Amino acid sequence: MAELDQKVNLPDFPEYQTEDGRLKIFGFWVFLAAEVVLFSTLFATYLVFKDQTAGGPTAKDLFEVKEFMAETLILLTSSFTCGLATLKMRLGQKKGVLMWMGLTLLLGLGFMVMEIGEFIKYVGEGATIGTSAFLSAFYVLLSTHGVHVSLGILWVSLLLIQVVKRGLTPITSRKLFIAGLYWHFLDVVWIFVFTAVYLTGLVS
Amino acid sequence: MSQQKQASAKHHVAGYAFSLVLTFVALFVALYTSLPASVKLIGIVVLAILQMVVQLIYFMHVTEGSKIYQLLSLGYGIFVAIVVVAGSIWIMLYNTMTQ
Numbered sequence: 319m320a321e322l323d324q325k326v327n328l329p330d331f332p333e334y335q336t337e338d339g340r341l342k343i344f345g346f347w348v349f350l351a352a353e354v355v356l357f358s359t360l361f362a363t364y365l366v367f368k369d370q371t372a373g374g375p376t377a378k379d380l381f382e383v384k385e386f387m388a389e390t391l392i393l394l395t396s397s398f399t400c401g402l403a404t405l406k407m408r409l410g411q412k413k414g415v416l417m418w419m420g421l422t423l424l425l426g427l428g429f430m431v432m433e434i435g436e437f438i439k440y441v442g443e444g445a446t447i448g449t450s451a452f453l454s455a456f457y458v459l460l461s462t463h464g465v466h467v468s469l470g471i472l473w474v475s476l477l478l479i480q481v482v483k484r485g486l487t488p489i490t491s492r493k494l495f496i497a498g499l500y501w502h503f504l505d506v507v508w509i510f511v512f513t514a515v516y517l518t519g520l521v522s
Numbered sequence: 523m524s525q526q527k528q529a530s531a532k533h534h535v536a537g538y539a540f541s542l543v544l545t546f547v548a549l550f551v552a553l554y555t556s557l558p559a560s561v562k563l564i565g566i567v568v569l570a571i572l573q574m575v576v577q578l579i580y581f582m583h584v585t586e587g588s589k590i591y592q593l594l595s596l597g598y599g600i601f602v603a604i605v606v607v608a609g610s611i612w613i614m615l616y617n618t619m620t621q
Binding site: 331334340343344347348350351352353354355357358359361362363365366383387390391394395397398400401402404405498499502503505506509510512513514517518520521 | 530531534537538541542545548549552553559562563566567569570573574577578580581582583586587588591592595596598599600602603604606607609610611614
């Protein structure tokens with residue numbers, strides 16, 4: 319296991335070393351642009367229906383500051399630890415990558431546990447996906463984000479197994495960088511959920 | 523080169539600090555000030571956009587790689603997103619006004 323601590327002899331910015339790596343990273347940015355559009359349609363639907371509560375619970379009845387702030391801080395912190403993992407990847411420190419990405423995964427899991435707990439609580443209060451247009455749009459938007467986070471957890475877990483087996487190469491480095499981009503993107507989407515859903519819900 | 527990499531550890535901590543500050547300022551503006559609702563909404567949207575810029579620059583390294591093409595495709599995605607979101611709200615605003 320001593321090789322884990324060893325600094326691998328990698329070029330600077332290993333993820334951009336090959337034409338293939340550069341193109342795949344650019345391709346992933348194009349994918350993220352498409353994801354921006356996907357989420358925008360769900361945000362538009364939510365914002366149009368947010369006051370159509372059909373006599374059911376409203377945003378003010380449901381949302382609790384402590385809960386959504388905890389979720390937001392967990393995700394922001396996971397974005398930071400994921401950024402540190404990218405930094406360690408560029409330094410060629412495999413152990414650092416595994417530690418920070420592992421921590422990112424734990425924070426991601428913590429976020430999912432909190433979000434599922436929130437949904438269960440809301441359903442217990444009579445706020446199901448079928449209660450009103452507001453809640454249908456709410457659950458679809460938040461679950462789409464939640465599914466993305468869950469897939470991210472699975473993706474990064476598999477990727478870390480590959481890093482353990484193959485070490486940090488230009489190829490695994492590029493994969494780590496792209497998975498990092500995905501994770502940060504999910505944090506950006508959550509910032510807009512935090513703003514457009516939770517804060518807006520408590521303002522108006 | 524190694525110095526440049528060392529500097530970027532501070533870079534990440536700065537990005538994290540900015541994102542925490544922006545989050546708490548948004549929470550404070552939305553819940554603990556007595557500004558009119560429209561001013562609060564504009565304020566928190568501006569803070570969210572700043573937050574996105576922080577993530578893009580500090581964590582997503584948007585200025586590296588195929589910089590221009592990345593920014594162009596992302597910019598186009600954001601343009602479509604704004605048209606979809608603002609356009610939907612605009613149309614539905616007139617819809618409820620005529621009821």
